[in-house]
Amino acid sequence: MLTLLQIELYKISRRPRTYIAFVAIAAIVFIFQFAFKVDGQSYMEFILQDVNDTFEMDKMQAINGYFMCYIILNTLLIQVPILVALIAADSISGEANMGTLRLLISKPVSRTQLILVKFLASTIFVLFLLIWMAVTALLLSMIIFGVDDMLIVRTKGEEAQILLITKDDVLWRYMAAFAYATVALTVIAALSMFLSIFAENSIGPIIATVCIVLVCTIISNINVPIIEKNVKPFLFTSYLVGWKGFFYIGTTDDGQTIKGTIENWAAIRKSLFILLAHIVILVSASVIAFKRKDILS
Amino acid sequence: MKTIKKSLATAFITVISMGNIVAQDANALVQKVKARLEKVNDYEAAGKMKTNVTFLKVPIATVKMYFKKPNKLKIKSDKGVSFVPKGAVNINLNNMVSGGKYTVLDAGMDKVNGTAVRVVKLLPDDDNAEVVLSTLYIDETNAVIKKAKTTTRENGSYELEMTYGKYMEYGLPDKIIFSFNTKDYKLPKGVTFDFDDGEAKKIEDKAKNKKGKAEITISSYSINKGIADSVFQ
Numbered sequence: 421m422l423t424l425l426q427i428e429l430y431k432i433s434r435r436p437r438t439y440i441a442f443v444a445i446a447a448i449v450f451i452f453q454f455a456f457k458v459d460g461q462s463y464m465e466f467i468l469q470d471v472n473d474t475f476e477m478d479k480m481q482a483i484n485g486y487f488m489c490y491i492i493l494n495t496l497l498i499q500v501p502i503l504v505a506l507i508a509a510d511s512i513s514g515e516a517n518m519g520t521l522r523l524l525i526s527k528p529v530s531r532t533q534l535i536l537v538k539f540l541a542s543t544i545f546v547l548f549l550l551i552w553m554a555v556t557a558l559l560l561s562m563i564i565f566g567v568d569d570m571l572i573v574r575t576k577g578e579e580a581q582i583l584l585i586t587k588d589d590v591l592w593r594y595m596a597a598f599a600y601a602t603v604a605l606t607v608i609a610a611l612s613m614f615l616s617i618f619a620e621n622s623i624g625p626i627i628a629t630v631c632i633v634l635v636c637t638i639i640s641n642i643n644v645p646i647i648e649k650n651v652k653p654f655l656f657t658s659y660l661v662g663w664k665g666f667f668y669i670g671t672t673d674d675g676q677t678i679k680g681t682i683e684n685w686a687a688i689r690k691s692l693f694i695l696l697a698h699i700v701i702l703v704s705a706s707v708i709a710f711k712r713k714d715i716l717s
Numbered sequence: 718m719k720t721i722k723k724s725l726a727t728a729f730i731t732v733i734s735m736g737n738i739v740a741q742d743a744n745a746l747v748q749k750v751k752a753r754l755e756k757v758n759d760y761e762a763a764g765k766m767k768t769n770v771t772f773l774k775v776p777i778a779t780v781k782m783y784f785k786k787p788n789k790l791k792i793k794s795d796k797g798v799s800f801v802p803k804g805a806v807n808i809n810l811n812n813m814v815s816g817g818k819y820t821v822l823d824a825g826m827d828k829v830n831g832t833a834v835r836v837v838k839l840l841p842d843d844d845n846a847e848v849v850l851s852t853l854y855i856d857e858t859n860a861v862i863k864k865a866k867t868t869t870r871e872n873g874s875y876e877l878e879m880t881y882g883k884y885m886e887y888g889l890p891d892k893i894i895f896s897f898n899t900k901d902y903k904l905p906k907g908v909t910f911d912f913d914d915g916e917a918k919k920i921e922d923k924a925k926n927k928k929g930k931a932e933i934t935i936s937s938y939s940i941n942k943g944i945a946d947s948v949f950q
Contacts, residue, residue: 470900470901470902470903471773471800471902473803473900474770474802474803474804474897474898474899474900474929475773475800475801475802475803476800476801476802476803477798477799477800477801478798478799481797481798482798568797568798569797569798571798579771579772579901579902580772580902580903581772581773581774581902582772582773582774582775582800582902583774583775584773584774584775584776584798584800586776586797587797669774671774674767674769675768675769675770675771675773675774675775676767676769676774676775676776676777677774677775677776679776
């Protein structure tokens with residue numbers, strides 16, 4: 421199993437497209453960092469325009485490494501599923517396309533083992549991608565912008581809120597958020613791999629994954645009660661941004677933030693459970709489908 | 718008939734005189750408060766600021782408050798990002814009783830937290846002054862302002878409530894509750910993709926959102942030790 425995994429990881433590392441994801445992430449992160457270094461003040465003026473009349477604050481102090489990483493992740497984690505699909509959707513269909521799938525199953529390895537190893541390799545790719553994001557978006561931003569208290573702006577129901585987390589209370593939230601994001605993106609990897617079983621080349625499953633993510637994300641953001649109640653809870657895309665829950669700090673009744681707390685841990689736990697359930701279902705479905713597949717290529 | 722006229726005139730004069738005496742009393746009281754406050758040329762105060770605004774969720778901040786005569790006041794957070802209410806400059810009581818010319822009106826007696834206070838209204842003589850009206854609730858026994866309401870021309874109204882302790886001699890409070898007007902905070906569209914945690918969406922009473930409160934509890938003052946002007950920039 422371990423040898424198989426090593427072979428799969430080697431195959432992923434040899435594909436040029438693997439590095440597209442890393443380069444794309446680095447490019448987006450650097451553009452963000454450059455833009456905020458040059459004109460971050462304008463962005464802060466924009467998002468805090470309603471506060472300027474009532475409160476005085478040092479906006480440049482609020483643009484620090486922690487804030488930057490949050491802003492970058494906010495944008496990136498919507499695009500990263502596409503990058504994950506590039507690799508995971510190639511796992512079976514890529515072999516079929518190259519004509520190595522038949523050869524592969526002729527080895528003394530069960531089809532279940534093969535699917536599990538492919539899935540594990542995709543998960544490790546996701547993990548590396550997120551470590552890369554942590555290095556570029558968090559670590560590098562901390563070096564460039566320094567570290568200070570973290571400002572979060574969000575919409576809760578009908579109202580907008582500004583949350584302030586003290587700097588000594590942030591790092592564990594990022595660790596938890598990256599761990600959550602790993603689970604969320606693994607769902608995409610499992611979906612891509614499942615779709616790749618039915619294709620002879622990787623373009624189809626990549627496009628199909630992107631379309632599914634896109635359509636589900638749009639539905640997840642439609643604020644119509646009938647959809648919110650009956651459709652949204654069943655879409656995995658509704659839970660992809662659950663990592664943000666770790667930054668929604670708990671507060672007292674009169675609005676003071678409480679260090680080390682999360683506003684709604686139960687919701688995050690439920691989201692995690694739903695995402696894990698998606699992984700189990702998709703991987704099981706992949707095993708069943710692959711076992712039944714008549715492999716001709 | 719002559720006697721009735723004489724009695725009425727006497728009563729009228731008495732009422733006018735009484736009014737003058739009361740007004741003089743109020744004036745004297747304001748002067749007494751002013752004299753107490755004028756002992757302070759500058760101070761540096763250390764304390765904690767608790768902000769209570771519907772849209773703002775922030776921790777209790779450790780702050781330093783700097784004052785220098787005639788009207789410089791600055792609140793700075795010791796560390797980290799902080800939100801300081803812009804109208805907090807009105808915490809400076811000197812501003813109310815020392816700044817400009819005003820007419821003092823006695824508005825009778827009232828109670829603030831169980832303490833009997835005299836209500837004094839200050840009407841600025843200058844028609845174009847930013848402050849339209851200040852109402853002071855003065856503790857006559859200690860000659861300190863317990864509560865103040867200020868209505869301004871451009872920036873709404875502010876309310877201050879003070880509790881005094883060991884710095885009463887200088888008219889400096891240990892605790893200040895500063896109430897001010899806030900706008901609703903609206904996030905520009907498209908800035909966030911938020912995590913919907915499924916909590917019931919509450920429709921807030923909009924009127925409730927309009928008031929903010931900052932509660933400053935001061936642990937120590939350093940009075941008349943001199944403060945550089947650069948602190949206020």
